[in-house]
Amino acid sequence: MLELSDLLEAHERVRETSRHTPLERSHTYSAMTGADVHLKLENFQRTGAFKIRGATNRIATLSADQKDAGVVTASAGNHAQGVALAATRAGVDAKIVMPEYAPIAKVKATRNYGAEVVLSGSDYAEAAERAHEIEREENRTYVHAFDDEMVMAGQGTIGLEILEDCPDLDTVVVPIGGGGLISGIATAIKEQKPDTRVIGVQADGASSAARSLEKGERISLDGVDTIADGIATRSVGEETFAHIQEYVDEIVTVSDPEIAVTIVYLLERSKTMVEGAGAVPLAAVLFEAFDYEPDETIVAALCGGNIDLNTLTNVVVRGLVETGRYLKIRTVLKDRPGALEDLLDIFTAHRANIYAIHHDRTSRDVNMSDTEVEIELEMRGPDHVEAFLADLREAGYEVDVLV
Template structure:
């Protein structure tokens, strides 16, 4: 692989020609409902519609196509928690190049199984990216494989930059592009492509409060290692930003903000409900930044959100949706003390129904209900419209002699 640390706009244009026909030029439709809730005129660059569900295919194909013929026969290797591995596996199969991926043990099961289905050799090794990378490095030497870094290889960065070129063509009057930041390969290539063609366009990076690698690098003036923390935006959970990526991005990114896990969960819910798109946490981060009011300067502007991927683990999607509903005030839980005699539960249900709320689940807690053998705690999970509706329900409960204790 080329190891030149410099990526130029010409490299990105060449990458676009190189990957044409092999990578989807994804749509970038305007979203009226998301525009209404953010106060911007908003478009979504839907790279979650790539074959493997993320933008990573762009860099993967560009890097694979530049391998020397002998190396294409021997194959490549990468350490990756998911989307880079998927992109390499898919395009390796299309191009006839053997691919090995080393995935840390926290990699989502759906990404592990999909990599294997796409024909890659998948090795699960290590508690974090560093340990997975060490295993991959050992195989580079033992099997003469080429290591393709997921966010710092110049060919990868150039490939990701093609997304920026497409945005400029699809939304010619764009004022700002809001992009997630993990290892910084995407925002490095995108910002270089955009700023070299249209300097006035603002490029904003978004991190989770549980990641923050780019922010840490800006403070230190260089990439620094940070411990991995659990986050819904697992695609952003690298241990550091890439040196090449950081050198490019720090010159072209205008602003970086960080969003909470609750804000990401709510943004995932909004994307499902309003945009009819299932996205992973990293892809929801840009919307979360707008919804949480961190970018007031973009109100009324033409804004593109980079929807970078859709590979959320189905095992946690329902939990994420419920978190979003709770944050939104559309799902609440409380405990009330009711009579354990006939009619006690019916009286409670009547009050809840009278407020227009819907009982989703109810359970009796007799073991911890106190000394009165004729009373019982009822733990209620109830669907509501919003937080104002929750307050209305609580007032009605108290009016009828029920005192709700809200679950923390």
């Protein structure tokens, strides 16, 4: 098990490579929840995520022979970038195996930090199999993404910073993929302030740690499905699970729609971009995935900001849909002059702003005397959407909500 001294030593090793990231109180989320909400902005870290800490600490502890032989690892993206930069700064050759469908931005960034990238497998588990083959073939040292004490200690330096900047915190909320981040942070927090709660958060579609803690033993999922690719692992590590059992008070899950809404909130209200894994701690607070008291001081660790722009586009649209800000509908009109104008009169009355209209006379799903219309709209919230749809249907239109 990690000790506080391991984290303090790691802090000395990583301080020149990693940044002491900001911890800021959010008036917006405090007002929304009634709690005293603070954000640990690890998305401002070098490489855009916390992984540089653990990678730097692990590589710093390699022997001279291990450094000469080089390192290898598997990662969906953030650990890849962390290892790439840490290895380059230490003059160590790095080979990174990433899943074939890893976000393009993360693949490019990893190469730009100086590592050789090998694309293999459909997910982290399959990429790790190939990385271990390279480990054996080339006698490289495998730098595990989470199940390694030196990696965990490096990630735990975040916990040291949290306590330094917010010594009166009551609860810290941390995302869980393989468990390295929460193992390090929980050790830092509990060894210095044992009454502080440590809450872990996973996505509904990748909830191996939550199920493992409930069952009392590690379980492995057959597959994972979530927009939070940074925590989309089938199981937690052996060493990390031991730390989770020892130090973590509760593990909760949040849905992909809740993650999407939180990303939109952070963009719009905090001017902060995070990836799915970075949003889950705040999502757990905003959607009350765990119980907390009014005025309770809560720190949400936003662990990374490396979201693929194509993914971001889809997530923003989904977030707008979930908050009643975007609506796409389909209806059928008589194919005659003035029919569309009559429909748009209702839009005008509700001040529903039109993004796009698609008018299709050739659809086989309607009578030859009718025309099908699909319309994308900007709305002002769930109540606005509900009232608008009610008036359309009262006026005799059959409306299908597409998104």
